[in-house]
Amino acid sequence: MNILRRYGLPVIILFTVGISAFSIALNSVPFEKPDVLRGGEALTYKVKWTFVRVGTLRLVNEGLVKRKGKEYFKLKIYIDSADGIPFVTIHDTYESYVDSNAVPVAFYAVEDKGDHKLETDYIFDYENKVVKIQVRKNYPDRIIITQNQNVPLDQTYRDVLSLLYYARQMSGTTGSNMTIPTFVLDGRDSCYFHQMGKLDEIKYNGKLEPSYYLEGKIKFIGIAGIKDDFEGWFSVDRQRVPLVAKMKAFFGSITIELENSENWLAADSYK
Numbered sequence: 654m655n656i657l658r659r660y661g662l663p664v665i666i667l668f669t670v671g672i673s674a675f676s677i678a679l680n681s682v683p684f685e686k687p688d689v690l691r692g693g694e695a696l697t698y699k700v701k702w703t704f705v706r707v708g709t710l711r712l713v714n715e716g717l718v719k720r721k722g723k724e725y726f727k728l729k730i731y732i733d734s735a736d737g738i739p740f741v742t743i744h745d746t747y748e749s750y751v752d753s754n755a756v757p758v759a760f761y762a763v764e765d766k767g768d769h770k771l772e773t774d775y776i777f778d779y780e781n782k783v784v785k786i787q788v789r790k791n792y793p794d795r796i797i798i799t800q801n802q803n804v805p806l807d808q809t810y811r812d813v814l815s816l817l818y819y820a821r822q823m824s825g826t827t828g829s830n831m832t833i834p835t836f837v838l839d840g841r842d843s844c845y846f847h848q849m850g851k852l853d854e855i856k857y858n859g860k861l862e863p864s865y866y867l868e869g870k871i872k873f874i875g876i877a878g879i880k881d882d883f884e885g886w887f888s889v890d891r892q893r894v895p896l897v898a899k900m901k902a903f904f905g906s907i908t909i910e911l912e913n914s915e916n917w918l919a920a921d922s923y924k
Contacts, residue, residue: 688891689821690726690753692716695915696894701908707741708734710909712817718750725750725758730814742767749814755822760812760836768792775812775836782806784836804841810834816844821895824865824887826850835871844871855886857896857910862923863889864896890919 692714700708715727727750734743744765751757760775769792776785788800811819816835823831827850835844846869853866864886871883883900887893894917898909914920 686891687822687825687893689818689893690714690751690755691892691916691918692726693916694892696911696917697913698895698909699912701910702902702905705738706735707738707907708732708743720750720758725752728814728818730817747812747814749812751815751818755811755815755818756809757812757815760814766790777806777810779806784810808834810836810841811844812836817895820846820867820869820885821887821893823849824867824885824893825889842872845869852889853886855897857886858924862896865889865893888917888919888923890922892917892919894919896923 693716694712694714696712698710698712699706700710709732711731713729713731715729717724718727719725727748729746729748732743732745732747734741742765746763748761749757750759757775758777758779760773760777762771762773764771764773769790772789772791774785774787778785782805783803784806785803786800787798790797790799811833813835816833819833823846828846829848831846831849833844833846835842846867848866848868851866853864854861855864855866856862857864865888867885867887869883870881881901883898885898886896888896894911894914895909896911900907900909
């Protein structure tokens with residue numbers, strides 16, 4: 654208030670010019686049709702709780718593979734907690750096969766439970782409108798099948814991995830209040846995109862970068878205990894690479910930030 658009283662109109666003019674320049678810079682970002690399923694893309698993220706690194710995520714697109722005579726993108730995410738973090742030990746792998754719209758035809762999860770591996774398979778049979786689900790506890794000396802059933806497939810679902818690529822596809826699309834039916838590790842639920850397509854800026858690599866902002870909520874416990882509200886900032890190029898995300902996990906609020914990339918064509922623009 655003292656500054657305004659002393660300098661008056663010049664301060665207001667400078668402030669207005671600054672806001673206008675910011676708006677022009679964001680609105681001048683060209684919209685490009687998303688191409689988020691680029692084979693060979695590999696993205697590595699650091700996961701932080703406050704200022705402490707608690708883990709690493711590695712997101713990999715292995716490219717097109719054939720399943721039953723058709724081609725699908727093979728996606729994987731590797732999740733590893735950092736050494737020395739009390740009460741947190743995570744070494745899990747998730748794998749999804751999706752079409753060009755990030756609709757899954759198969760999903761596999763392997764979670765390290767210490768004395769055994771918990772393995773979950775989803776096979777999406779759209780022709781017969783069922784999802785074939787099998788859950789196994791894989792011990793060194795035996796395998797125990799804990800679930801083996803077919804569940805009716807009444808609409809298009811994502812799994813917890815293909816959901817991320819769908820978010821990338823939708824990140825530059827203006828909209829709000831979208832519901833995404835999702836198969837999760839303990840049943841069916843929903844993810845909500847409250848806001849999409851907003852041009853924003855995010856601090857990445859020590860500087861402010863233009864980005865698409867997406868905000869939403871998941872109604873289930875997702876990968877590595879992720880839950881509740883989330884925010885994500887995506888690159889404004891065709892690959893819509895997730896730059897930064899903020900969300901909640903079972904031990905508190907976390908920040909996920911891209912630290913290394915392979916086959917991201919616009920990577921140099923963000924260095």
